[in-house]
Amino acid sequence: MANATLSINDREYSFPVLVGTESEVGIDIGMLRKSTGAITLDPGYGNTGSCTSAITFIDGEKGILRYRGYPIEELAAKASFVEVMYLLVYGVLPTKEQLADFGYRLTQHTLLHEDMKKFYEGFPPSAQPMSVLSTMVASLSTYYSNTEEDTDLNIVRLLAKLKTIAAFSYKKSIGQPFIYPRNDLEFVEDFLHMMFAVPSEPYEVPSAIHEALDMLLILHADHEQNCSTSTVRMVGSSGADLYSAISSGVSALSGPLHGGANMAVIQMLEAIRLDGANYAKYVAKAKDKKDPFRLMGFGHRVYKNFDPRARLIKQACDRVLMQLNRTDPLLDIAKELEQVALKDDYFISRGLYPNLDFYSGIVYRAMGLPTSMFTVLFALGRLPGWIAHWKEMRDTGGRLHRPRQLYTGELIRAYAPAD
Numbered sequence: 001m002a003n004a005t006l007s008i009n010d011r012e013y014s015f016p017v018l019v020g021t022e023s024e025v026g027i028d029i030g031m032l033r034k035s036t037g038a039i040t041l042d043p044g045y046g047n048t049g050s051c052t053s054a055i056t057f058i059d060g061e062k063g064i065l066r067y068r069g070y071p072i073e074e075l076a077a078k079a080s081f082v083e084v085m086y087l088l089v090y091g092v093l094p095t096k097e098q099l100a101d102f103g104y105r106l107t108q109h110t111l112l113h114e115d116m117k118k119f120y121e122g123f124p125p126s127a128q129p130m131s132v133l134s135t136m137v138a139s140l141s142t143y144y145s146n147t148e149e150d151t152d153l154n155i156v157r158l159l160a161k162l163k164t165i166a167a168f169s170y171k172k173s174i175g176q177p178f179i180y181p182r183n184d185l186e187f188v189e190d191f192l193h194m195m196f197a198v199p200s201e202p203y204e205v206p207s208a209i210h211e212a213l214d215m216l217l218i219l220h221a222d223h224e225q226n227c228s229t230s231t232v233r234m235v236g237s238s239g240a241d242l243y244s245a246i247s248s249g250v251s252a253l254s255g256p257l258h259g260g261a262n263m264a265v266i267q268m269l270e271a272i273r274l275d276g277a278n279y280a281k282y283v284a285k286a287k288d289k290k291d292p293f294r295l296m297g298f299g300h301r302v303y304k305n306f307d308p309r310a311r312l313i314k315q316a317c318d319r320v321l322m323q324l325n326r327t328d329p330l331l332d333i334a335k336e337l338e339q340v341a342l343k344d345d346y347f348i349s350r351g352l353y354p355n356l357d358f359y360s361g362i363v364y365r366a367m368g369l370p371t372s373m374f375t376v377l378f379a380l381g382r383l384p385g386w387i388a389h390w391k392e393m394r395d396t397g398g399r400l401h402r403p404r405q406l407y408t409g410e411l412i413r414a415y416a417p418a419d
């Protein structure tokens with residue numbers, strides 16, 4: 001095994017170097033504080049591996065993303081979201097029988113306890129859907145036992161119920177009655193049915209929308225140690241139950257620098273449209289360090305050349321608009337803006353490219369999904385990834401997550417009340 005040497009105040013310390021299956025190199029500093037008294041400082045964790053994981057591989061420089069070894073492009077083209085859920089959570093692609101059994105189990109847990117419907121009555125009409133989602137997920141832990149034996153059942157319950165919770169929150173926001181889940185429908189189809197059906201009319205889910213959403217959910221399903229997944233692992237590391245850990249992940253995802261960016265992109269494109277599509281002005285604002293404005297949907301902590309998911313979503317965007325015979329002025333603005341930014345040295349030199357969120361909102365709009373639900377859809381897609389990480393952390397006996405800090409406050413001083 002190779003070693004890395006660190007020199008502090010003329011003393012040398014040696015640390016093991018670990019190599020992942022894709023040849024990524026990590027220095028194991030587990031003994032750093034014990035042997036040197038020092039810690040590492042890495043705000044934002046850009047250089048810190050918090051765990052080893054066998055779920056998802058990303059090579060940000062090459063634009064590679066694989067779930068359990070399978071390239072995202074292949075999964076997006078050939079798999080269903082239910083298959084990908086199984087793959088992420090259980091580590092292998094399901095056989096036909098396993099898939100049928102898993103699909104059946106998912107249909108058996110879609111209902112919410114009737115009492116939970118009363119929670120929706122308590123939320124104000126202006127409630128943020130992500131806050132509702134997080135609250136409702138956390139409240140599931142008050143209904144179900146969290147014993148070790150129930151772990152798998154709780155995983156299936158949560159996978160099955162999140163779409164009901166999400167669809168009910170949408171119905172509540174537009175003042176329509178809840179539409180109950182239907183066991184004869186496929187997973188994504190059932191979600192769209194709960195979102196768009198009304199009691200008085202038959203509703204058939206358009207196949208173009210069903211297929212596109214299935215693929216979008218696959219593209220969102222996991223992304224290794226991102227902000228929300230790390231949050232799930234962090235909360236789960238204390239031994240908190242699945243529902244509490246996932247509820248925290250939902251909250252972390254809601255922020256505009258993470259999953260909330262898909263809504264922020266649409267707001268930004270709309271503002272640009274209303275401003276006469278003045279791309280140059282917004283690119284200049286994004287480059288101006290005194291202006292807090294950023295090009296939403298641009299840039300990524302890991303991808304520095306391109307985001308493979310953004311490429312797939314851009315293609316889906318054109319396809320869905322064509323299939324549904326729709327146009328969207330925001331798509332033209334997005335494409336123009338992308339071209340302007342991609343030729344600009346500011347964005348090139350910093351490796352800023354469209355990310356997953358840049359085009360996803362336009363596809364959702366084409367499907368008739370409201371902007372307020374975009375981040376909820378992200379959460380629906382990301383759920384199997386969060387669960388897979390929570391499960392892996394428990395199965396591999398992870399330690400309590402507890403980072404250190406460098407204290408920069410006052411030295412000890414005597415208590416004296418302020419005047």
Ligand code: ACO
Nearest residue numbers: 257258259261286294295296297298299300301350355356
């Ligand atoms: N517009 C303008 N400038 C940007 C942008 C942007 N969207 N993103 C990064 N930069 C600049 C920064 O100002 C910084 O410039 P500097 O070196 O001159 O100081 C440099 O690029 C590096 O940016 P950081 O913020 O240090 O990069 P970090 O890896 O911390 O941030 C992030 C990544 C949060 C995604 C950032 O690119 C961003 O804010 N993008 C817009 C929000 C967004 O689209 N988020 C979704 C991310 S994908 C996801 O979570 C699903």
